[in-house]
Amino acid sequence: xxxxxxxxxxxxxxxxxxxxxxxxxxxxxxxxxxxxxxxxxxxxxxxxxxxxxxxxxxxxxxxxxxxxxxxxxxxxxxxxxxxxxxxxxxxxxxxxxxxxxxxxxxxxxxxxxxxxxxxxxxxxxxxxxxxxxxxxxxxxxxxxxxxxxxxxxxxxxxxxxxxxxxxxxxxxxxxxxxxxxxxxxxxxxxxxxxxxxxxxxxxxxxxxxxxxxxxxxxxxxxxxxxxxxxxxxxxxxxxxxxxxxxxxxxxxxxxxxxxxxxxxxxxxxxxxxxxxxxxxxxx
Amino acid sequence: xxxxxxxxxxxxxxxxxxxxxxxxxxxxxxxxxxxxxxxxxxxxxxxxxxxxxxxxxxxxxxxxxxxxxxxxxxxxxxxxxxxxxxxxxxxxxxxxxxxxxxxxxxxxxxxxxxxxxxxxxxxxxxxxxxxxxxxxxxxxxxxxxxxxxxxxxxxxxxxxxxxxxxxxxxxxxxxxxxxxxxxxxxxxxxxxxxxxxxxxxxxxxxxxxxxxxxxxxxxxxxxxxxxxxxxxxxxxxxxxxxxxxxxxxxxxxxxxxxxxxxxxxxxxxxxxxxxxxxxxxxxxxxxxxxxxxxxxxxxxxxxxxxxxxxxxx
Numbered sequence: 169x170x171x172x173x174x175x176x177x178x179x180x181x182x183x184x185x186x187x188x189x190x191x192x193x194x195x196x197x198x199x200x201x202x203x204x205x206x207x208x209x210x211x212x213x214x215x216x217x218x219x220x221x222x223x224x225x226x227x228x229x230x231x232x233x234x235x236x237x238x239x240x241x242x243x244x245x246x247x248x249x250x251x252x253x254x255x256x257x258x259x260x261x262x263x264x265x266x267x268x269x270x271x272x273x274x275x276x277x278x279x280x281x282x283x284x285x286x287x288x289x290x291x292x293x294x295x296x297x298x299x300x301x302x303x304x305x306x307x308x309x310x311x312x313x314x315x316x317x318x319x320x321x322x323x324x325x326x327x328x329x330x331x332x333x334x335x336x337x338x339x340x341x342x343x344x345x346x347x348x349x350x351x352x353x354x355x356x357x358x359x360x361x362x363x364x365x366x367x368x369x370x371x372x373x374x375x376x377x378x379x380x381x382x383x384x385x386x387x388x389x390x391x392x393x394x395x396x397x398x399x400x401x402x403x404x405x406x407x408x409x410x411x412x413x414x415x416x417x418x419x420x421x422x423x424x425x426x427x428x429x430x431x432x433x434x435x436x437x438x439x440x441x442x443x444x445x446x447x448x449x450x451x
Numbered sequence: 452x453x454x455x456x457x458x459x460x461x462x463x464x465x466x467x468x469x470x471x472x473x474x475x476x477x478x479x480x481x482x483x484x485x486x487x488x489x490x491x492x493x494x495x496x497x498x499x500x501x502x503x504x505x506x507x508x509x510x511x512x513x514x515x516x517x518x519x520x521x522x523x524x525x526x527x528x529x530x531x532x533x534x535x536x537x538x539x540x541x542x543x544x545x546x547x548x549x550x551x552x553x554x555x556x557x558x559x560x561x562x563x564x565x566x567x568x569x570x571x572x573x574x575x576x577x578x579x580x581x582x583x584x585x586x587x588x589x590x591x592x593x594x595x596x597x598x599x600x601x602x603x604x605x606x607x608x609x610x611x612x613x614x615x616x617x618x619x620x621x622x623x624x625x626x627x628x629x630x631x632x633x634x635x636x637x638x639x640x641x642x643x644x645x646x647x648x649x650x651x652x653x654x655x656x657x658x659x660x661x662x663x664x665x666x667x668x669x670x671x672x673x674x675x676x677x678x679x680x681x682x683x684x685x686x687x688x689x690x691x692x693x694x695x696x697x698x699x700x701x702x703x704x705x706x707x708x709x710x711x712x713x714x715x716x717x718x719x720x721x722x723x724x725x726x727x728x729x730x731x732x733x734x735x736x737x738x739x740x741x742x743x744x745x746x747x748x749x750x751x752x753x754x755x756x757x758x759x760x761x762x763x764x
Contacts, residue, residue, distance in 0.1 A: 187569025193561055194578035200635070201581055203605050204593050220608035264491055267484030277482050281757075283489070285750060290496045292746030294696045296718040297739045298499030300506065300731055303722070305499075324495035327488060385586050388698045388715070392723060402588040402699075409703055411596065416603070419596050423589035434584035435577065442643040446685060446753075 208420035215416035230417030234425065243422065246404035249315050250426075253390075253400060254383035257322035261330045261379050262372070264323070269334030274341065274364065284335060291328040295388050303392055313395040321389050326379040333378070333444050337371030338364065374440030377433040384430055401426045500739070507732035514726045526733035536717060536734060543695060543713040543741075545626065550633045551690045555683065557634065558641025565642070566649045583639035591703035594632035595621065599704075625709035629700050637694065641686045648682030649675070681752055688749035695742055714738045 206222070207215045208231070214224035236242035268287075272280045302321070303312075311317045341364050349363050390400040405426060408419050434441065510522035530536045565576055582590065598605050601619040610617060621628045652675065660670050698715045705711040707720060714734060722731035 186564060186567060190564035190569060190575050194575035198578040198581055200593055200598060204597055216603040218603045218608050219611045220605060264488040268488035271485040275481055277485060290492050292692055292742055293496055294738050294742050296715045296735045297503055300722050300728060301499040301502035327492060387588055402586060405588040408592055416596060419592055423592055427586045427589045430586055431584045442647045445640060446644055
């Protein structure tokens, strides 16, 4: 141990300064979130002072206000809507993308790269490209303000990413192992559950978390296509756009609570986050 | 699926499956798992776009549904000559370029810092990723109310300590205010992609260069930067695709006011508030054409990385 330290001490010393810079950068980037967290535990009066009151007494009033104690609208329906839309669309994405990825990696169709790139190209189509017809369709079929419409749209939003990620994870399963299992007389379901699944499972989990994040965050579709019944959490947050007197602690509490699932999912998927965000191009 | 019951006589080395029943049946059996996803995507993304394209040729205000008439290229002419819409095209370009460039440069610096070993690297990485994991609307609210507020926002609070001025950030520099919030959220994204690029460098080559007496700057300039080129391109293009479409920050921080309305916001406003379906569609088609240019480049970069990945495997 000490031997290693001695040998690398020179490089460590030159790196220590830069390590400090890195720490500083990390703190600066995290500062708004730290401040938001602190403010959410302050009373409204302490939250709105200049200069800022760092050491003010802590209270849960902001959270009580957010959850409707002060007579405001309860956030629960919107949180439940977001949960339904995110979880259901993620499950649907899995059901559609896993077989597709199988046909693009383990037993590939001809011209499978072309198909893969078609999926990717649909991701490049901006949301506004189809927003109006989708709105008109929903209006004419009484699907406006229906959470299941969002489930369908979020599925289409995430499916290309999922197909790309799943493809890259399934492609990591060595063909030789699958062939060996087949020679040993294993049937397809056995091969999928015993051979493919264990290798691909971490990737599948990460993909699901990333799809969950994107669905949970989405605003434009939800804003246009939902109203009172199917309102999602981000739409609930837009209620805070105009100032309402002293409400900083409440805004911070709301932003934090609604971001918690994303923060949790994001840190859980940290290692595969890049791969998902770069559509599988970077490993 | 039926082929699995007939065990192949010789284990095939290549991927194409052994052709037993009828080739055509086999081909469809191979294709079948792909079809649900493919059909779903075409139905939900391609058809609405075709509809947008059709609507864009009509003079159609939803408040006067009976007055719908074919307008030819009239809507496009109106979009391209309308002062406000033209401005929103310019705003979109400005917003996208500024945010992508700034977050790319910051992301590169942070990735270089994180590429070295130091105590607590994992924790710093986590701190740096956090901004990307705040719900976009929540992040925009945080900047609008908690940081930018001229009376009790954190920025002016900190300026207060050093006796600095107390600007009204959003009113004074609205576009910059939106951009700063977006840069804060997107820098971690760039950092993650570039960090992956840095860590995929050929360590032996780097070591050899160092043994040959190359300075840190020379290694960065002649080895790291060329290797990173495609990761920089990828970050820039993917970032552009996401930020060209940005709606959340503009909607939340300025509600499209003070000259910050970008195209997605304008399209939203044109049909959701002004009910001008034809005009909104034409603007939407223009957004697609704009994205198409970026997307073509992005696809090229992704496919080159993809092929390199495949040849390495």
